[in-house]
Amino acid sequence: MNRQNIFKSVVVAAVVAIVGLLAVQVYWFRSAYDVREKQFNDKVNLALRALTNDLLKAEGDTTSTIRPVVMTASNSFYVDLNHTLSYAALDSSLRKTFVRHGLDAPFELTVYDKNRTGIILGNLYLNGAYTTDTATCRSRMAEARIPMDFMITFPDKQTDIVGGMMFWIVSACAFVFILALFAYLVVDLQKQKKLSEIKTDFMNNITHELQTPITNISLASEVLRAGSGRLDEQKAVHYANIIYQENRRLKFQVEQVLQASLFEKGEIALTKKEVNVNSLMEEVIQNFQMRIQNRQGQLRGKLDALQPFVFADEFHLTNIFYSLLDNADKYSPDKPDITVTTINKPHGILIAIADKGIGIRREVQQYIFDKFYRASTGNVHDVKGYGLGLTYVQKIVEAHRGRVSVTSEPQHGSCFELYFENC
Template sequence: MKGKTLKYIILLATVSIAGVFLIQFAFIRYSYQLSEKQFTESASVALKEVAWQIMLATGTTSNFESITPVEMISDNTYLVNVGVLFDKELLMNNLEEQLKKHDIYYGFEFALFNPQEEQMEEGTLVTATGDVLTSAYSFPTNEDYTYYFAIHFADRKAYFSSRLSIWYFMTGLLVLVVFFFGYTLSVIIRQRQLSEVQKSFINNLTHELKTPISSIALSAKVLTEENITETPARLHQYARIIQDQNARLMKNVEKVLNLASLEKSRIKLNREVIELKSFIDKNCELFRQSDNGQKLHIEINFDELNPTISADKFHFANLLSNILENAVKYCETTPQMVITLTRSKKQWVLSFADNGIGIPKEYRKKIFRKFYRVPTGNVHNVKGFGLGLDYVYKIVKAHHWKIHVSENPTGGSIFTIIISA
């Protein structure tokens, strides 16, 4: 799948999902408003019926047409004008009956107006389970009414939830579908990126293996000539080429095999107590004896510090070798490396400052990924598979240390390893 096609698919999918969500939320909003309207109508009809039943019980139904029974104060508070004296028990029985009749099975609070004291009597709370308690709600009054009561629906959420439950379910289902769609899309993108990285790795691997094999084959062909023994210098030259290219080939194969072994199982460290300065001195000297190491000038500044740490000698030595080798490979002038050690609280800070081409900030977090190589235009400008720093990161992590890279103010990069003391 081409990059542009994938971008268009992602854009189209995003717009489609956003549109579906907008429609869904519009339906929920409309359904909520409709449910609110239905509640208001149901409550008004039920309360009007309560007023009628009280008048019917007191024989004053003739006054019903001359009064406005129900006045809505707010979304959940109503005043009901009865126009005749009535008692609390009669009111509560009719309220429970009429509200249930109109599908309002939820708790409510009510209070009667006392015309002698010109104030509301103590309020009563009737819970959804039928319990009768004292209400603390401050009920409104109306100077135009004489015999009336106020009712307050404290919580209408249950009513709306019952009406909107199907929409909540559909919204939750939609969110779940979108989540899995997003996860699937992220997997596809990661697989595509991995495919590109692996393709680059295979190209580099093919080049790195074909070059020494071709050199060995050419040198071997020269050595099979009948008169080759007559020119010892030439014989020695091609034998040396075979030896060097064979070492190069073995090194590349070893990198791939190390990668395979690290992928199959967790790194098992054989920790030993080592003197850090002497260990680094020794491994830097060994690196200087290699072809790449002869080009590198190494300066070690430990300020007379020589702490002992617990580390795996084999993996730690390979870690150092990878960092030193990168300092040579990614340098366009005479490569130099300054290794310093400082103390920070309960940690040792080991820094490797080179004078190479440096690493742009946007790539610094990516360089420790497997197969990743900073774009340089021509993939074969610098030989490698993108495995060295991945190995370094895994060894640092296995030791429970930390590593980060920063810019060298004088040019190049600084790799810093934080070692627990």
């Protein structure tokens, strides 16, 4: 099993462990709640049975059988007393019995006639006192001379039970925090691993990319030195052009890496001035023509913007134009066919660089501006680059408060559009 599969297995095992531990924690918490609820219900049941016995004794009834307390809801307990009640006895016995059994939760008391056809008395007992007028209650109870039952309801039962489980709650929160921290570490480890792989790939790419222009410059220099005095002027110019072009290419590649590093540190300082986009783009196209012609391709400029002036950093603007043309050339496997256009839009200028190359799959278009990202085309080095060009383009455009977008279809080419506001 290779390291990649081992890492995936570890991550899957970690995720399963986290889910399992969370499930166990939920089960333990639910079990603890059920136990405390049962304890509460048993305590209430015992208290109400004792209360019923005290009431019957207070009324001088020693022969009636104490009937079971019936739970009519999860928080309601009905006492089938079938006896004429004295309010004073009920009030006194309720408080004493609940205190004796450790029940201090707020409750509602409802007194019914035997057939439960009407409520004789209903009130709320909270913090040691009833919320209804005691005198009125005494009067209504005194008037009632029929057998009665009563029901006790605890409106905050669930809250009280949960409130009594602070140890479980604190331990559960601590456990969840530890699991969340563990999950974060697993995710961070995966990100670090991916970043390490990206950096390794980047170093491989940069080594390969820098070797190519250095080798070409070295070969051309050797030819010029060895053939000094014997080469005709045309060949000498040809080799000199090779050195010039490869030197520019090498400078551009090094500049990409340096600029990406500066952006990462937030140390890029733009020197803005009024720039004629048409003139700048025309100069970039002229410098690029030889490279395209060497591949028997076409590079056309349709610079139709009537208001071509923007307030920008000329150096960085030149670099992003060159970077986009470089991509258009690299991702055109046959003869490059590139068109550059400039047109005016409301309050700004739109620059479009379109090619007829391999295009970009729709599902990866959202990633192409990410640092080090390179769309897979099979062989790592079949298309040269570091995965920094489009990142640099996006950051420069955004630093100028502009917008960059792409439209592309596989095998139908790509079109990158840049928008800047006019001066």
